[in-house]
Amino acid sequence: MAPGLVGEEKAKKGKLPTDTWWHTIVGTNSREKTGYPTQKPMGVLERIIRASSNPGDLVMDFFAGSGTTGAACLKLGRRFILVDNNHQAIEVMQKRFANEAIEWTKDE
Ligand SMILES: C[S@@+](CC[C@H](N)C(=O)[O-])C[C@H]1O[C@@H](n2cnc3c(N)ncnc32)[C@H](O)[C@@H]1O
8 A cells, every 4th residue: 555665575575464454335326336235345255255265166155135245256257155034135136146047046
């Protein structure tokens, strides 16, 4: 975040990971916005999925909300299972993945 403070040698080594990430929120007028109140930005989910899985792996999100994990998996070539107990989340995900070959199941 302050490139002027880092010498060439240190810059080559890369940034040490920290426990705080800076990322913009999903903007009110963003094309990414689904309308789901707790939606997380794609960039954050992409980063988590890239760091913790390989292409072709199966990723599960038991609190899927608007399905950002699934959208990131589609982009990154991962398979995914999404779970949510809120019907509004399911409706948002159904819209979001309307053009994808997704298998939907419902626990009675
Ligand atoms: C913070 S939101 C997830 C947001 C998601 N990462 C996104 O980008 O939209 C958490 C979700 O967990 C769901 N949830 C909470 N308790 C649950 C439970 N016991 N079983 C399944 N889903 C649950 C809520 O309905 C909510 O959609």
